[in-house]
Amino acid sequence: MYTFESRIRYSETDSEGKLTMASLINYFQDCSTFQSEDLGLGLDYLKERHMVWVLSSWQIVAERYPKLCEKVTIGTLPYEMKGFLGSRNFAMIDAGGEYIAKANSLWSLLDTETGKPTAVPEEMKEGYHLEEKLDMEYMPRKIAVPANTVQRETVAVKKHHLDTNYHVNNQQFVNIAMEFLPENFAVRQIRAEYKKQAFLDDLLFPFVAEEEKRFVVALRDQAGKPYVVVEFS
Known part of the structure; x- marks a missing residue:
């Protein structure tokens, strides 16, 4: 799992001094961006090839929300790439090694010139080291919208x-x-x-x-x- 260390900042907390869901998502998003940039598969790589990753779905499960100044580790791992789709897990882990939150995500690779899906290049598949997906309850991607909205x-x-x-x-x-x-x-x-x-x-x-x-x-x-x-x- 690719990881980086951080500490919960005041700007990331709510009125109770705990990490907000929005900030948790930003941590996860930043983590995958850091990994891609470190592998040479980041924004410049994609721009040169007229490609972009677009998020298709999130599932985020938070066991708790860490407090101000708490030290945390944020991690991510891609576990499947098939066709134009890529699946990736995320996690936030506390100083004791316990999971604070886990997430699953599905991404689509698009051609920015046509706006249509494009197959993941072999060099990208080789660059990302696919790992075993995290142990969590995986929910369906589709969400039913109630009739009484x-x-x-x-x-x-x-x-x-x-x-x-x-x-x-x-x-x-x-x-x-x-x-x-x-x-x-x-x-x-x-x-x-x-x-x-x-x-x-x-x-x-x-x-x-x-x-x-x-x-x-x-x-x-x-x-x-x-x-x-x-x-x-």
């Missing part, structure tokens, strides 16, 4: 939502969806199914629903097609 206030995509690919970053989608959670809703698991990219000035129409032990937010376009569906439980 309620439309909430529209969100306009701003510059701060965008990443280096000029679309809404996956963490920003989750952060937007979390704004619609009920007060004091304790999130242990997040599942996110990404359907399409959103760009500057696009409008996101949130449709939310609460069921027993889970809360679902679908961020849709004006035609009703989802950009992302996020389930909190």
